[in-house]
Amino acid sequence: MQKNFDLIIVGCGLAGASLAVALRDAPLALLLVESLPPAHGSVPPVAADAWDARVYAISPANSAFLAEIGVWPHLAGERMNRVRFMEVWERERGHMTFTAPDAELPELAWILEASLMMNELREHLKRQANVTFFSPARPTAFCADSQDADGLATLTLQDEQTLCARLIVGADGQNSWTRQQAGLAALDTPYNAKAVVANFMCEKPHHDTAWQWFREDGILAWLPLPGERLSMVWSAEDAKAEALLALSPDELAETVAAAGGNILGRLTTLTPAMAFPLHSIRVPATVAPRLALIGDAAHGIHPLTGHGINLGFQDAKALATLLRQAVPGQDIGALAFLQRYQRVRREEIVVLQHATDFLAHCFTARLPGLSALRALGLDLTHRLPALKKLLARYAAGML
Numbered sequence: 001m002q003k004n005f006d007l008i009i010v011g012c013g014l015a016g017a018s019l020a021v022a023l024r025d026a027p028l029a030l031l032l033v034e035s036l037p038p039a040h041g042s043v044p045p046v047a048a049d050a051w052d053a054r055v056y057a058i059s060p061a062n063s064a065f066l067a068e069i070g071v072w073p074h075l076a077g078e079r080m081n082r083v084r085f086m087e088v089w090e091r092e093r094g095h096m097t098f099t100a101p102d103a104e105l106p107e108l109a110w111i112l113e114a115s116l117m118m119n120e121l122r123e124h125l126k127r128q129a130n131v132t133f134f135s136p137a138r139p140t141a142f143c144a145d146s147q148d149a150d151g152l153a154t155l156t157l158q159d160e161q162t163l164c165a166r167l168i169v170g171a172d173g174q175n176s177w178t179r180q181q182a183g184l185a186a187l188d189t190p191y192n193a194k195a196v197v198a199n200f201m202c203e204k205p206h207h208d209t210a211w212q213w214f215r216e217d218g219i220l221a222w223l224p225l226p227g228e229r230l231s232m233v234w235s236a237e238d239a240k241a242e243a244l245l246a247l248s249p250d251e252l253a254e255t256v257a258a259a260g261g262n263i264l265g266r267l268t269t270l271t272p273a274m275a276f277p278l279h280s281i282r283v284p285a286t287v288a289p290r291l292a293l294i295g296d297a298a299h300g301i302h303p304l305t306g307h308g309i310n311l312g313f314q315d316a317k318a319l320a321t322l323l324r325q326a327v328p329g330q331d332i333g334a335l336a337f338l339q340r341y342q343r344v345r346r347e348e349i350v351v352l353q354h355a356t357d358f359l360a361h362c363f364t365a366r367l368p369g370l371s372a373l374r375a376l377g378l379d380l381t382h383r384l385p386a387l388k389k390l391l392a393r394y395a396a397g398m399l
């Protein structure tokens, strides 16, 4: 049996779900197809008394986007923390600080759990009249211009249902099935490193400060969470990452506290360490006839600048804006229409991917003299308030 929709979103992670919610008032029939059952999606729910190890820095531009779509005001304030100060260190030699007042912003970012955002997006989707949700469901074939479906795109599911739509959106993550089906190229370069994440209680107050240390053995970030907790992301070569994963909770807390110079006193491990392999994924074309990619399906970026889902939310916002502006009768799957979305998103994605790649390679390279040069670069930038303000506002999505 054939079912018709205006738009099918493949993948209900944060990017796909936020696009669907952003289209709640649009005169479009939406279908979300998610391969995992809701309780086991890419961002599974976390018990109210536990903390999710996936903690993200969300930029002011994206707290504004989530507010626009009605999600932000419903997030539990007691599980979110502002970043008002940030310190960046090169070994112990050079350092740079950013402050929210210097950047003329109320905060540099918000730190919160991925599951907090995902739960609220799911609650919105449950109440949304124009959304049908198939989960668990997995597509097996995609055809962009099917003769049998009057030129619409068709998606065939594992149970052999045929679904038709004017536009398919691939929001199915870094190894995007839709991207592969559409034949869109992706340049996937592994960093041969993993990001190890865990949460801790700290002995001393963090005063809404985030820290990042470029170390001999990787890039260590501490992000402030409420109630004197912190979230750690330690991006390290595979062997170091495996060694961190093998530590007992007490050993991990001790190692992480020492790596941060014990500035927050004694740490206590709250969540077991988890690791994510790191890739840079560049996708030169993010649209094709009847197909658009958003989120990690459209770009993979090192977490050191905390921009993965920030780019994904901005993709969702840009595509939703374009779709809402479509005039009656306009073909929303036409390549020329979709290229407007690609053009709007191109600059931010390219700039942040190149800048993040440059930092990841430059700050992990071990060439003689490079560490001193990096320290000098940080110290010099620290002394240029106008440049720091520009960098902080660009990272916040507020330029």
Ligand SMILES: Cc1cc2nc3c(=O)[nH]c(=O)nc-3n(C[C@H](O)[C@H](O)[C@H](O)COP(=O)(O)OP(=O)(O)OC[C@H]3O[C@@H](n4cnc5c(N)ncnc54)[C@H](O)[C@@H]3O)c2cc1C
Residues within 6 Å of the ligand: 010, 011, 012, 013, 014, 015, 016, 033, 034, 035, 036, 041, 042, 043, 055, 056, 057, 058, 137, 138, 139, 171, 172, 173, 174, 176, 177, 178, 195, 196, 197, 233, 276, 294, 295, 296, 297, 303, 306, 307, 308, 309, 310, 311, 312
């Ligand atoms: C350690 C770490 C720290 C990070 N920190 C930050 C941060 O501070 N700030 C930030 O902005 N970003 C951060 N990121 C990046 C962020 O995690 C990702 O950018 C984000 O999760 C991508 O969301 P997505 O919805 O695009 O993809 P995903 O979360 O991968 O969701 C894709 C969805 O599609 C589904 N799916 C896959 N294939 C199919 C299929 N064939 N059919 C149907 N469904 C399918 C999956 O089940 C999943 O639900 C971090 C990443 C890591 C690893």
